[in-house]
Amino acid sequence: MTDYVRIFDTTLRDGEQSPGATMTSAEKLEVARTLARLGVDVIEAGFPAASPDDLEAVRRIAQEVGNPTDGSKAPVICGLARTTRNDIDKAWEAVRGARFPRIHTFLATSEIHMKHKLKMDREQVVDRVIEMVSYARSFCDDVEFSPEDAGRSDPAFLYLVLGEAIKAGATTLNIPDTVGYTTPEEFGGLISGIIQHTPGIENCIVSVHCHNDLGLATANTLAGIQAGARQAEVTVNGIGERAGNTALEEVVMALQTRRPVFNLQTGIDTTQITRASKLVSNYTGITIQPNKAIVGANAFAHEAGIHQDGMLKNNQTYEIMRPESVGATQSKLVLGKHSGRHALKARLQSLGYALADQELDQVFERFKALADRKKMITDPDLEALISDELYQPREFFTLDGLQVTCGTMGMPTASVRLRDAEGVIHIQACVGTGPVDAAYKAIDAIVKAPNSLREFVVHAVTEGIDALGEVTVRIESKDGLHSLDAQSEVETPRTYGGYGADTDIVVASVKAYLSALNKMLVAMGVYTGIETPAIQGVAS
């Protein structure tokens, strides 16, 4: 058996299904580029049947990320489909432009799902799998099949279904622990059983897909790999519905740090992990707790103390990974107000951003403004600035001016001046319970797009209060738009995330809210223009 474990990233599909993680097409494309740079083998780019927007996002990723022109490895671009002709048609339409396209289809095989969700008996399930895997294979040589809720399925029936899927043309068989229910022993046993008893499996890749409801996703994934799986389905930061999916960074770093135990390798460039983690957190608005393994702010935080002390000569005493190995180096003082355009460009390049001239101009202008307010501009400051400046959807409403008064002594008041797509200026003042509430009320009075705020998070990017404050918000529209969950087939109201950065947290809050509102207006079709393409210049 080969020692290469494929990393199948589903941040853009299962990850994006987590509440409020909705991304714009431009953001999805940028995440896909980052995943390609990270070296993932397969990018599950979305669920094309969910909506025309979703299909279009997958299609762009297939074309632009699935066909690298710089000689780098082309990732497989995968689209999810339920076992219906319509879903498979849409998935194929979306991924066919990639050099290596894949269709991933699934059907539940546990008694509880067949009875309560599918209302199908075993024979019907087998027939459907044969029919739809064959149909997918008629388009595409690379077909993945998942027996949903495999963790709670009857093993004998599972072997039968998987054997039929193989005969019908499936090349990868993915075994999901859909509800995050199994223990490593059970899950490893399940994979062993499948490899031992499924006819024809020796010519296929066995894949594992775990959820973290009991905190066991990484251990289950590793147990599956040790039992012979050679593809792991993961997401960056472990995002996903409920407690999320298996975290890419944990599986990859466990395999690498404990190579003598596992004797396996992946194609991941681990030094890109921290950057990918930060990007996904910014775009989805899903924060990372400080004590998150590998990518949390404290994961390597004992460093300083130990070096300061100097008593511990051997850094392996309390350290099993080097921060550099995941790209978490902290170069502090980088640039200041006297740094020029060239120094900024060089620093951005070393961070992986190769901007076109015009973009560099934009960023440089923001950089100078920031440097006037803040003595030291650090890497995280630059990354926040780039996110804020370049990766925003084109704005239907832009912020033209904001003035706020608040405190303990009066009525918090905000005056907002917005410019709409036609260039018309709108001004509104409102009183609120606080400065942000007042500003949001003033914006609502202008934009008139009913929504409710689901989440609001502010954090400082770096140390020192003069750091850029980053705000992420998540709003739920009241426009009747829904997103469809492929597995539960439940429609939930669509939510939109927004991101803003500024040294003034009220300004950052307003930018974040406008960014979410603009995304919502695009989705509602109020704004017919297509959002700006993600910047081209990023090295990929």
Added chain:
Amino acid sequence: MTDYVRIFDTTLRDGEQSPGATMTSAEKLEVARTLARLGVDVIEAGFPAASPDDLEAVRRIAQEVGNPTDGSKAPVICGLARTTRNDIDKAWEAVRGARFPRIHTFLATSEIHMKHKLKMDREQVVDRVIEMVSYARSFCDDVEFSPEDAGRSDPAFLYLVLGEAIKAGATTLNIPDTVGYTTPEEFGGLISGIIQHTPGIENCIVSVHCHNDLGLATANTLAGIQAGARQAEVTVNGIGERAGNTALEEVVMALQTRRPVFNLQTGIDTTQITRASKLVSNYTGITIQPNKAIVGANAFAHEAGIHQDGMLKNNQTYEIMRPESVGATQSKLVLGKHSGRHALKARLQSLGYALADQELDQVFERFKALADRKKMITDPDLEALISDELYQPREFFTLDGLQVTCGTMGMPTASVRLRDAEGVIHIQACVGTGPVDAAYKAIDAIVKAPNSLREFVVHAVTEGIDALGEVTVRIESKDGLHSLDAQSEVETPRTYGGYGADTDIVVASVKAYLSALNKMLVAMGVYTGIETPAIQGVAS
């Protein structure tokens, strides 16, 4: 072998060692009360030799939480000590007031630690263990010994050291995977080996203590338990240095949800988990990511959609735990501006807060002020309000007034009025890079306590922007005060967390900063009065 697994919580010791998690004595006492209510068997209350403050905090917990007067189970109160007479003396002094005191001492047994940190050979290590375990046992019948970095120790040497510790009087043997390095198979094998080969172990409790550097802490802990360990060392929310310790909630819920697999039980009242999680997050300022297992905001978030849809008749289709089982029920609309004192008291009681009359008055006043600004007061609002109103250190400087102007058009300006301990009023105005920076600069100009801001997080407590905003900050003093890490013996600059809640995030930010500053002033001895005792009225 018994089927009862002891839960040993080290939130107040190993958890509090995570960067910035410093708590006041009053907060530690309240966490200890919450842990007792949660039903943990052992509370590791601190490392008494670290400082007189730490000793005093452990002593109060031993006296007040270690001697329940209401007939509830008395938890064991444990103090950590290095293998020195001074440390053991201090630990005993701290815990002796508890009905069930325990001394926990440790010494490293891995080659890398013995060589680089201890600079001792094997024989010296064995002699030290025998001497110090005996010394601890001369005070206390309940002695725990940990061979630090057991995960990387030579098994044969480990069996020898543990056997000698047992002969010297140790009653619990705790096996730490100090650097979070092992896999479940390895760690389970380590525990099996220890149980099989250590003379006298059959009369002791074997304990496991795992770290999450590779995301495997929960799986390793469960593997250790399956191999025969009957004590699990954990922290609430999995806080701790680097990627943290094993999360209490994950181990407990895995054992409960998969009881047929494990056939084991704990004494934990799982319905208290969400409350304990929230309390620890507030006091330490360590946020919980939405996709955190069991206690993350999204852990049960598919609920709404599925019920809405109504298609899935059987809630087990995508759910392996009920939110009620961990106390995560979301009763939304609770109270409004017309709710009276009695309704507030009743609601607080149902949340577990049994306030004395005077405290209820304080809270009611705040409640009415909040109800004027916010239509619906929810349970999380009430909990934020209680934290803000009752669990603050006594203030050296209190906020008497704040006025802020900011926005895109001018210079962010804050005017601050503070009252000091003698009642003297100080007023200062400052310009900053944003409203929070301006306000903090104004406070600094008055308080004159040099520090640097390490972290700044704002989040909305509930949905809707008129929710209370919660701010947590973490400052590092420049006063030369350090805290001592028991294991690495590294001294790091002390950091202080602060918490504030208000509908105005600038006001909340100022409150949080003042709360951190007041903690720092107390620690520096600037303020000689003792902080307020935590409120007495909380049901315990």
